[in-house]
Amino acid sequence: MASYLLQRLAGTVPVLLLISLLVFLLIHAAPGDPTLLLLGEETNTAEIAKAKERWGLDQPVYLQYLKFLRSAAVGDFGKSFKYAEPVANVIKSRLPATLELAAFAIIIATLLAIPLGVWAGSRPNSWIDNLGTTFGLFGISMPSFWLAIMMILLLAGVLNILPTSGRSTYGVAGPEQTGFYIFDSIMQKNWPAVWDALTHIFMPALALGVNMLGILMRVTRSAILEVMNEDYVRTARAKGLQEENVVWRHVTSNALIPVVTVVGLELGTLLSGSIIVETVFAWPGGGSLLITALNARDYPLVTGLVMTYTVAFVAINLIIDGLYAVIDPRIRY
């Protein structure tokens, strides 16, 4: 299996190279001049020329790309035009927010979807199954950004119980350590800050996780339905086990294999979804940063962000493939 994964890992190198070339060319060829956008329309030509020279924009694109490749190979994506800081640092400061949001979205989605899916799948065509199926269908059909807006309208506007944007209330959180607010606050035993961070993350995480929730629920349900017909389930019943035990011990543990794959596959969609959800909630993560960088035509930052997301996406798929073999011993690579 190790050799299979190594082979897959080697296979991703040309893919990532091609993607970097594609993104680099698309961004550089896009209309809009970063020097004009950042320095303003009234800048004189000498200043523009100076900025172009400083950012390396005076060189031909293929040279810029080769230079980019050489430094990107060691994790250096150059300096952001807009923030005048190394791209790696800018991304590093924003990434924990995105990761924290994604983690919470997954937690909410799995905690709701799996019990619901198991419940629905173990009683096909009952009222609970109908309710669960409808719920799942609503989940996959829900545009996350609309759910986000409606939640802001209801929970923040009408009921006024949750904050509308940002990650924390100013002054509540202690000094930043890892950048994961909830984790940091727990470590510092700052309970009001933990609560504050939780109230901020709830709506964005639910909005981000809603599609995954729907898909997971449906996949769990159909996996359970399938496993319920297996011989070992009949054996477990024949032994006189209680139905609860049969469903949770024998059925669920076996039905979770496809569920894990779907979690992995959906992580990519989750990453994309975070771009739009972060924009709605002014969540200071990588997604909202991408939109800002794109509007400023901040070439190094856009390329760096797109590459970060893509590498994460490819890595997740690899890990899921590996994990699959661990969960299901029947799979051999």
Add this chain to the structure above:
Amino acid sequence: MQSLTLESATERIPGRLAGIWPRLHVKAFTGGVIVLAFIFIGILGPSFAPHDPNKQELTRMMKAPQGIGAQNVLGTDNLGRDIVSRVIHGARVSLLVAFAVVFVSGFIGVTLGAISGYFGGKVDFVIQKLVEVVWAFPPLLLGITIMAFLGQGLFNLILALVAQRWIPYCRVVRGQALSLRERDFVVAARCLGATQGQIIVRHIIPNLIQTSLVIGTFAMASSIIAEASLSFLGVGVPPEIPTWGTMLADARIYISTAWWMPLFPGLCIFITVLGINLLGDALRDLLDPRLKRTGSGL
């Protein structure tokens, strides 16, 4: 004893089907009605929309919904534009984008998938590498990047969405074509002297239609959401074309003052996508239950 088991066996089969059929009917019927309404409004809607969707009436800004029979049934937006009219015109854009994306990406995906699976070898390798590269992009990210390059526009948006939506067709179709080419009727056609092109067009592709139809339905739902998402982010269609996504983007800063501005366009997206998904579920159960595992994450 014998007669008893026989009886219960004959009873069980229609019994099982009976469990599935009503559910299938409800799904197909509800989904069908929603989708037909969507198509109807998308095509004919603009002719019965009460107002010009872009006409600004600054004296009638942010009017709350006034109910049926009033001047602005669902209210007006921040520029005094009629929300009903904008929602109706928005349906046309969603319909156009959805169908264009599904047909173009379906055509590309099925063709490349069939070629890839049927021929194998070098052709397969090149096509599959292409699939791998596009597939490695997080979906919305590719759309945003392409739109940044092409600029806002309806045609560009369709192009950007097609760029990634042919992949599911290609992957599934390739797998099926791989097994189809070994089947007896294909071998027979080859023995009778049919050319490669004839075999693909006459024998392989017709057998891939059912699966593609199911994938197409789900692709339609996802392209409607993707169109709205890109327009919402400001990289989709230009602001002068009313769409559900741009309406939501306009509504964002007025959430607390005008609830009707985000409610109606979003509800339209939700109901339309729900209808398409219902129809897709019914189609899949009917035509290709093997796809069920993917939970429509196609």
